[in-house]
Amino acid sequence: MNALLTQFVDLLGALLLILAFAMISQRRILSMIHLFTAQGVTLTLATVVVGLVTRQPHLYLSACVTFVLKVLLIPRLLHRAVDRLDIRWETETLINVPTTMLIGILVVIFAFDLSMPISRLSSALASGTLGIALACILVSFLTMITRSKAVPQVVGFLAMENGLFFAATSATYGMPMVVELGVALDVLIGVLILGVFLFQIREQFDSLDIRHLERLKED
Amino acid sequence: MSVTTAGALSQALEIVAAISLAPLLTGWVGQCRAWLQNRSAPSPWQPYRTLHKLFNKESVVAETASQLFRVTPYVVFGCMTLACAIVPTLSTDLPLAPAADAIALVGLFALARVFIALAAMDIGTAFGTMGARREMLVGFLAEPALLMVLFSASLISKSTSLATIVETLAHRDFAIYPGLAFAGVAFTMVSLAENARIPVDNPATHLELTMIHEALVLEYSGRHLALLEWAASLKLFAYSCIGLALFFPWGVAHAQAPLQMLLALPVLALKLAVGGAMLALLETVMAKMRIFRVPEFLATAFLLAVIGMLVHQLLAR
Numbered sequence: 001m002n003a004l005l006t007q008f009v010d011l012l013g014a015l016l017l018i019l020a021f022a023m024i025s026q027r028r029i030l031s032m033i034h035l036f037t038a039q040g041v042t043l044t045l046a047t048v049v050v051g052l053v054t055r056q057p058h059l060y061l062s063a064c065v066t067f068v069l070k071v072l073l074i075p076r077l078l079h080r081a082v083d084r085l086d087i088r089w090e091t092e093t094l095i096n097v098p099t100t101m102l103i104g105i106l107v108v109i110f111a112f113d114l115s116m117p118i119s120r121l122s123s124a125l126a127s128g129t130l131g132i133a134l135a136c137i138l139v140s141f142l143t144m145i146t147r148s149k150a151v152p153q154v155v156g157f158l159a160m161e162n163g164l165f166f167a168a169t170s171a172t173y174g175m176p177m178v179v180e181l182g183v184a185l186d187v188l189i190g191v192l193i194l195g196v197f198l199f200q201i202r203e204q205f206d207s208l209d210i211r212h213l214e215r216l217k218e219d
Numbered sequence: 220m221s222v223t224t225a226g227a228l229s230q231a232l233e234i235v236a237a238i239s240l241a242p243l244l245t246g247w248v249g250q251c252r253a254w255l256q257n258r259s260a261p262s263p264w265q266p267y268r269t270l271h272k273l274f275n276k277e278s279v280v281a282e283t284a285s286q287l288f289r290v291t292p293y294v295v296f297g298c299m300t301l302a303c304a305i306v307p308t309l310s311t312d313l314p315l316a317p318a319a320d321a322i323a324l325v326g327l328f329a330l331a332r333v334f335i336a337l338a339a340m341d342i343g344t345a346f347g348t349m350g351a352r353r354e355m356l357v358g359f360l361a362e363p364a365l366l367m368v369l370f371s372a373s374l375i376s377k378s379t380s381l382a383t384i385v386e387t388l389a390h391r392d393f394a395i396y397p398g399l400a401f402a403g404v405a406f407t408m409v410s411l412a413e414n415a416r417i418p419v420d421n422p423a424t425h426l427e428l429t430m431i432h433e434a435l436v437l438e439y440s441g442r443h444l445a446l447l448e449w450a451a452s453l454k455l456f457a458y459s460c461i462g463l464a465l466f467f468p469w470g471v472a473h474a475q476a477p478l479q480m481l482l483a484l485p486v487l488a489l490k491l492a493v494g495g496a497m498l499a500l501l502e503t504v505m506a507k508m509r510i511f512r513v514p515e516f517l518a519t520a521f522l523l524a525v526i527g528m529l530v531h532q533l534l535a536r
Contacts, residue, residue, distance in 0.1 A: 003394075004393070004394070004395065007394060007395035007396075007397070008395055010395070010397040010534055011395050011397045011400055013397065014397035014398070014400045014401060014530055015400060017526070017530075018400065018401060018404060018523065021519075021522070021523065021526070025515070025519055097515055098514070098515050098518050101518065101519060101522050102522070104522070105522050105525060105526065108526055108529060109529065112529055112532075112533045115533075116533070119533075128533055128534040131533050132397075132530065132533070
């Protein structure tokens with residue numbers, strides 16, 4: 001039974017990576033937010049299953065926090081921001097999507113190769129998931145890098161945090177509760193501040209393209 | 220390898236089932252689609268009526284057509300029948316299965332594609348040529364992705380023979396393979412493209428500028444068209460069966476237990492009914508994409524399949 005649950009955690013990790021890849025290939029902001037919500041659901045499930053296998057009740061609590069924050073609250077905030085900024089159909093990437101995906105696969109190979117010796121040393125239940133989690137983080141990072149607009153970058157940042165959280169739960173059975181709550185609060189505050197930033201950027205430049213931020217003074 | 224009576228029987232039953240059930244699957248998908256789109260649905264037996272009508276009609280062939288044009292429907296139909304015969308749907312004890320493994324199966328689809336593209340160009344009409352070019356564009360991108368999907372399954376069972384793959388996946392202790400999740404997504408995308416389904420091509424379209432499959436068979440009529448339509452149904456059936464064999468192999472009869480065949484047929488029908496409904500749902504929620512987006516769509520499928528193999532390597536300890 002335990003072996004099966006471990007494989008289930010592996011499967012959820014794989015799903016997380018698939019969703020990260022879907023995010024890279026996505027051009028619409030609304031779809032990115034939907035994918036982010038799906039990642040939150042996957043992450044909640046993974047945390048519950050790890051809690052089941054390792055019999056650590058505090059993981060259930062952290063799953064609850066994840067659910068409330070990443071499935072309910074943050075997507076809602078993002079939807080509101082998108083509605084108020086009226087940018088549903090924004091479709092700009094710096095590099096075209098197929099090239100980004102090719103880079104993405106290289107990143108995945110790099111992450112897997114990097115984590116191979118570490119997972120061999122580790123005795124955690126799902127040591128293979130470390131590579132998947134690392135790949136998730138790097139792919140989400142790539143999403144951030146290749147977008148020129150602010151809102152997709154915020155979503156990419158949040159997806160990166162998802163990957164980190166998955167790494168923490170699957171490789172070390174979760175951080176201490178205090179740290180976890182702190183991180184959760186950080187992410188929430190981060191989203192709120194970034195939301196304010198979005199409106200400020202728009203007000204200043206009449207666009208959400210962050211290339212405007214490269215100029216330091218008005219000419 | 221000796222051919223047992225049970226083996227020959229299951230092989231014959233499988234071919235008969237494929238040929239007779241394939242139009243029903245197409246009809247069922249059409250019916251589900253109509254329900255989902257709030258149209259009054261045609262009966263699932265409609266493809267049989269169409270085939271009957273076409274077989275009774277006279278076949279008109281263009282004056283400039285060569286022999287190739289006449290031969291193609293038979294070649295395509297034969298390829299698809301053989302493809303259905305080597306995919307283990309009812310039993311893994313198939314005398315024909317050693318003749319072709321997963322790689323040869325992809326080759327079989329490619330052979331049919333080459334013939335139909337050549338026949339479309341043979342007449343020399345603009346639409347046929349355009350359809351042929353588009354079909355080859357879709358085909359050459361879909362093929363490597365399909366191969367990668369089959370390889371991911373082969374890595375698990377250490378064999379490229381489809382019968383062995385199904386035998387391994389269905390009759391060993393239940394285990395979850397995360398690599399197969401990637402392969403499953405990739406396979407869904409490839410089969411949508413290969414069967415001329417909605418994000419890539421609309422099977423019901425008669426708008427010349429967007430059609431791929433319809434443009435290829437535009438010049439055919441009568442029994443030739445009937446055979447090609449039937450072959451298209453068989454292709455959908457074969458792809459559904461490959462998908463079921465790789466990802467939901469439970470219920471396929473064991474080589475040593477021919478009596479399980481009695482159970483395998485209703486199980487297969489049930490799985491195909493659910494799969495057909497899922498296909499109709501997918502087609503309803505997606506919009507058709509521009510032809511220039513198709514390479515991106517299929518490249519995504521290929522990359523996902525490759526990542527599936529990598530994940531399998533990473534997790535295989």
